[in-house]
Amino acid sequence: MLKIGFIGGGNMAAALIGGLAGKLTDGNNIHVVDLNPESLEKLNQRFGVTTALQVDDMFAKLDVIVLAVKPQQMRQVADSLKPFIGTQLVLSIAAGIRGADLSRWLGNHPAIVRSMPNTPALIGKGISGVVALDGVSAEQRAAADAILRAVGTTVWLDSEDLIDPVTAVSGSGPAYVFYFMEAMQKAAVELGLSAEQGVELAKATFAGAVELAIRSPEPLSLLRERVTSKGGTTYAALTSMEGDGVAERIVTAVKAAAARGKELGEEFGKD
Numbered sequence: 001m002l003k004i005g006f007i008g009g010g011n012m013a014a015a016l017i018g019g020l021a022g023k024l025t026d027g028n029n030i031h032v033v034d035l036n037p038e039s040l041e042k043l044n045q046r047f048g049v050t051t052a053l054q055v056d057d058m059f060a061k062l063d064v065i066v067l068a069v070k071p072q073q074m075r076q077v078a079d080s081l082k083p084f085i086g087t088q089l090v091l092s093i094a095a096g097i098r099g100a101d102l103s104r105w106l107g108n109h110p111a112i113v114r115s116m117p118n119t120p121a122l123i124g125k126g127i128s129g130v131v132a133l134d135g136v137s138a139e140q141r142a143a144a145d146a147i148l149r150a151v152g153t154t155v156w157l158d159s160e161d162l163i164d165p166v167t168a169v170s171g172s173g174p175a176y177v178f179y180f181m182e183a184m185q186k187a188a189v190e191l192g193l194s195a196e197q198g199v200e201l202a203k204a205t206f207a208g209a210v211e212l213a214i215r216s217p218e219p220l221s222l223l224r225e226r227v228t229s230k231g232g233t234t235y236a237a238l239t240s241m242e243g244d245g246v247a248e249r250i251v252t253a254v255k256a257a258a259a260r261g262k263e264l265g266e267e268f269g270k271d
């Protein structure tokens with residue numbers, strides 16, 4: 001059974017641990033470090049994981065170490081981990097932080113996998129972009145894949161350059177969807193429906209449309225055209241959106257997220 005450590009026991013770590021515990025490995029084979037004792041207590045109670053407030057010698061005995069802190073904290077975490085690094089696979093889920101920087105901070109450690117999951121991992125419906133540095137063995141790639149697949153699906157990338165685009169599309173993506181849903185709810189209220197009715201309509205519309213898109217082999221544009229009767233209501237809404245350049249603005253926004261990912265790597269990977 002895999003022995004897995006987590007540094008950072010926040011949102012994303014909890015999602016991953018929830019997917020792993022009792023399936024890929026037992027809770028007592030998972031060791032979590034976080035500065036916040038309350039987060040640790042919750043994880044211990046829910047999944048039976050062992051915990052510590054700082055990186056300890058347990059980390060020398062693990063197969064995989066998942067780095068799940070914010071990009072800003074990664075350098076300091078790497079420094080505290082370095083004395084315990086041997087042959088373990090290090091799996092980072094942090095936005096921006098480059099594999100080469102992590103490797104250098106860990107004493108030129110070769111076994112680094114970078115991944116970008118998303119919050120639907122909390123309900124087992126995540127998707128993760130993943131890329132392995134050259135020093136990762138086939139067995140370690142399989143371990144990284146199994147960990148991420150415990151909370152959804154994986155898309156392996158040939159180049160680390162594609163991780164920032166994945167971050168921008170699917171890592172941050174759930175927030176764009178919620179933003180759109182919030183706007184639909186706002187419109188519903190302005191048109192006279194209650195807030196509860198608005199959110200129910202928005203959620204069910206997204207759930208139904210997404211399921212339809214997943215089950216349909218047809219392109220998204222065709223699904224959209226089927227809703228859009230010439231001169232009808234949808235046509236009026238889409239014409240308004242086109243006039244306002246909404247699609248272009250979304251493309252610009254997603255590109256801003258990718259640019260920020262690159263910038264984070266430059267900002268926190270300097271030394």
Ligand SMILES: NC(=O)C1=CN([C@@H]2O[C@H](COP(=O)(O)OP(=O)(O)OC[C@H]3O[C@@H](n4cnc5c(N)ncnc54)[C@H](O)[C@@H]3O)[C@@H](O)[C@H]2O)C=CC1
Binds near residue numbers: 034
């Ligand atoms: N939230 C999201 O949608 C996604 C986040 N990510 C990445 O996952 C990482 C974690 O994000 P979240 O789980 O959302 O953040 P979070 O804030 O919920 O969790 C981070 C945890 O790290 C702990 N921490 C801070 N400094 C520490 C240290 N020195 N040692 C040990 N623990 C420390 C904090 O107490 C906190 O519990 C980030 O790098 C983010 O880029 C990746 C994909 C999606």
Ligand SMILES: O=C(O)[C@@H]1CCC=N1
Binds near residue numbers: 095167171172
């Ligand atoms: O906003 C962020 O930086 C992180 C990475 C992807 C989702 N949340």
